[in-house]
Amino acid sequence: MRPLSVKRCVMASIISAGAMLYAVAVSAQLLPQTPIVYTPTTTTESLLSRYSQMHSKPNAYWQLTDEEWAKYQALKEKSPWSVWESHATPLSMLAYYAPSIEEKRRYARIEAELDVWRQFSVTEFQLLYDKERKIVQERYVEYMEKRMPTLGTLRPYDKLRLFVEAGECNTHCRSLVSRVLKTQAKVDVFVVGANDDQVIFKWAESAGIPVERVKTKEVTLNHDNGLFKIISTNGVMTVPKLPALFKQTAGGGNQVVAI
Structure with a gap:
């Protein structure tokens, strides 16, 4: 078999890229065209409190049912996403295989709330750390100043x-x-x-x-x-x-x- 010419390789690449763009366009048409408006069902304080709670089961931290968690475990073990994206979250993994846009939206909502809670928690801790570090540093400097030098x-x-x-x-x-x-x-x-x-x-x-x-x-x-x-x-x-x-x-x- 003769090797493909440069011209044929270029044409094949253009056709492949065009097919990909067409698939993306079709997928976009399948999604609702009306803007998605988020109507809060709870206050931010309640959201932060909800995700700060301790749970006995891992799925509860992700706001998932036992059945959803079992499905995630199966997908994590058997689906291609376990290879493509080994660090995919349970919510994103379930969203990839969700049968409806509403179900995908639910997982996206939970993921967004978790990210907000995480950002708040990290920022809150950093502010507390900075204050306590300043206090500890001042005490250390005071101690070193009083300590007999060598x-x-x-x-x-x-x-x-x-x-x-x-x-x-x-x-x-x-x-x-x-x-x-x-x-x-x-x-x-x-x-x-x-x-x-x-x-x-x-x-x-x-x-x-x-x-x-x-x-x-x-x-x-x-x-x-x-x-x-x-x-x-x-x-x-x-x-x-x-x-x-x-x-x-x-x-x-x-x-x-x-x-």
Whole structure:
């Protein structure tokens, strides 16, 4: 058998498409030509209440009788729609095989009401969730603000105050300074008991403070001048031992950082 020519293939496609359009036109003529006017038989409140009820049988959720549900189960198992549209709803499946337009309309009405109820339920829940999420978030933020910060929770935009004792920065001191500098936060170092600037410079050298960060004022070196005593005895704050690290709050206060 010789293969069909391109011209014959095109003609066959045109004929097939024309037949499909003709079938659609015939189907449209069979449907009522008068506009379908929906006259509500119940209030929206009653509709929402009806579909929100719990039932012992699955067919009741779809407003279907036992016989209709049995028919749907048979169609779902045996009809072509189980292959064509595996997620078809019971209402749409029954409507495909309904013998009359009135029966199709009934299934369409129930489907439309269910969709309205679903949309209302989802929207209502989302609004409630948004309100509760805001409350929970505010409580969380409040908790985190009151919680003692740690080196792990510090961020580059934080401002820190590190109080150390004058003298040689020992192994523990150097380890702390290294971890504080890794936060990339701005650090104001206060050397408690320093009599002059040379004592502060000596401490900074033994602590391994980068000169570049001092020049850019990412790290500042300062005399204590009694600031540690003022901060540590303010309010109910437990007086920490030196070295001590504080995080400056937005309101101008100081939080002890666990080190």
